Amino acid sequence: MxxxxxxxxxxxxxxxxxxxxxxxxxxxxxxxxxxxxxxxxxxxxxxxxxxxxxxxxxxxxxxxxDRLRPASYRDLELRRVQRLTVCCFLPDGELIMVDTLDGFRIPTGAVEPGEDPILDSALRIPLQDAGFRRQGTHVAGVSTDGRHLLLWVDGARYYGNRPHREDARWWTGPSSEATELLRSQGDGTLAASVELADRARRELTDEQAVEDLRRLLDPSYLRAETAEGGSGFGGTPQEWRAAREQLCDAIESDGSFLDIGCANGLLMESVVAWSAERGHRMEPYGIDHSPALVDRARQRLPQWADRIWVGDALTWRHPDGLRFDVVAMIIDVIRPHRYPELIKHLLDQVVAPGGRLLLSRYSGGGELSGAEALRRCGYPVDGETSVPARGRLDDEPGAWVINR
Structure with missing residues (x-):
């Protein structure tokens, strides 16, 4: 019928x-x-x-x-989008809903004047509705008129200084249970949206994940007005140091340092300065999957322009076979099922013999910590950094393995 x-x-x-x-x-x-x-x-x-x-x-x-149909980025006219519904998933695949007096809610809201739906609204709405900090952002559906966009994002509870809802009470569980709860409270269409978002999440390919990441990070980093923002960090220079300086705990002598996912090169630059304060001279290098970000890094750091390359962490090796004493990577940008492949490649092709592979993640943003990723893949944890000095509840140390 x-x-x-x-x-x-x-x-x-x-x-x-x-x-x-x-x-x-x-x-x-x-x-x-x-x-x-x-x-x-x-x-x-x-x-x-x-x-x-x-x-x-x-x-x-x-x-x-407001019925939604499956969609991807290529189906959108972002200038038409007026409203977002954002299905928020934890790293283990569980959905979060906000438990309110009026029932369970999925973060939703209007695109405000001057906002980019993906860069701005998709960050603001989960923060203000649920206290949820998105990482990856993926299109799941769109209304027939193109005004209402359904996204699914992964991430975790937020403990930083951006405006956010601190008292949100979360329900977490499988999407199948969430849809039953939504239908029982009369929100059948919203339940259908959750099903659509969960299907898009389960069907995401590695290629789509990389492309979606680039669509998010490139314009976000390139429009940033500070060096910290251009490296994906929303804070002051002092907060940047408090959040990143502990990476230097893995450096115990002079040597070379490779930042995988270097963006605008700020971490390369910072590690050189912070290590010098500790009495170590480091030679910095960087790679990033984005040609646009590599160009930005080379512009910022012309003295090291020939040390910064476009590359995929899963396959890149130095053009002349050079290997590095300390190789640092934030692992959130790689899907967890590829960690064994990632770690093996880096140890076999990128980290110097006796060097250190240092893995860390954004605060609370990934499925596994650096130490957990190493152990899960069968490697020892030879050392851990201190916890970032800024004191956020979700901060954790990075971990390294020595390349034997």
Missing amino acids: SDTRPTLDQLRRDAKRLLNNARAGDLDAARRLDTDPQTAQLAAAQRVVAREHGFRSWPRLVRDL
């Missing part, structure tokens, strides 16, 4: 028509509006239309009728 309900576009038009007719003197329209047509806003007409179709509010009507 076909769905005979009006579409959301039809009801939007009905609300505009009701308001315009009331303002033009239509007595029946004015009676339905039940307020002064000359001062009424469109929201008043939308409330009337919602009640007449059995909904207690216009947002509830939108949630029930």
Whole structure:
């Protein structure tokens, strides 16, 4: 049987028509509006239309009728997007919902003026609705009119200084249980959105993950107004040092340092300075998967331009076979099922004999810590850094293995 309900576009038009007719003197329209047509806003007409179709509010009507179809980045016109629903997944694949007095909620909200839906709104909405800090951001669906975008993101609870909801009470569990709960509270369309997002998450390929990461990081880093922002860090120079200086704990003598995922090169530059304070002279090198970010790093650090390359951590090796004394990498950018391949390649081809492979992650953002990743893949943990000095609850040490 076909769905005979009006579409959301039809009801939007009905609300505009009701308001315009009331303002033009239509007595029946004015009676339905039940307020002064000359001062009424469109929201008043939308409330009337919602009640007449059995909904207690216009947002509830939108949630029930705003059907989404599967989509990817190539299906979007971002300039048309006005609203986001963001399904937030923890690194272990469990979904989070916010448990409120009115039931379970999935973060959702409007794209505010001047915001980029992916770079800005998809970061702000989970923070303000759920206290959730996204990492990867992936398209799952879009409405027929292109105005409503469904995303799925991975990440963790946020403990930093950005504006966020600190008191959000989370429900966490499998998406299948979440959809049952949503349907039981009358949110069938939202349950269908969760199913769509979870299917997109499970079907994500490694190639799509890399491309989605580049779509997010390149414009975000390149538009940053500070060196720290251009390296993916949202804080001051002092906070940057407090969050990253502990990586130098893996450096105990002069040598070479390779930053995998170097972005604009700030960590290369910082490690040289911080190591010098500790009495060690380091020669810095960097690779990044993004040509645009490598160009930025070479522009910032022309003295090291010939030491910075475009490369994939899973396959890159120095053009002349050079290997490095300390190789540092944040592992969140690699999917966990590829950690064994990653670690083996780096030890076999990139880390010098007797050198150290140092693995860490963004605060609370990954499935495994550096130490857990090494142990899970069958390697010893030969040392760990101190915990970052900034004192966030989700901060943890990095860990290294010696290349024997």
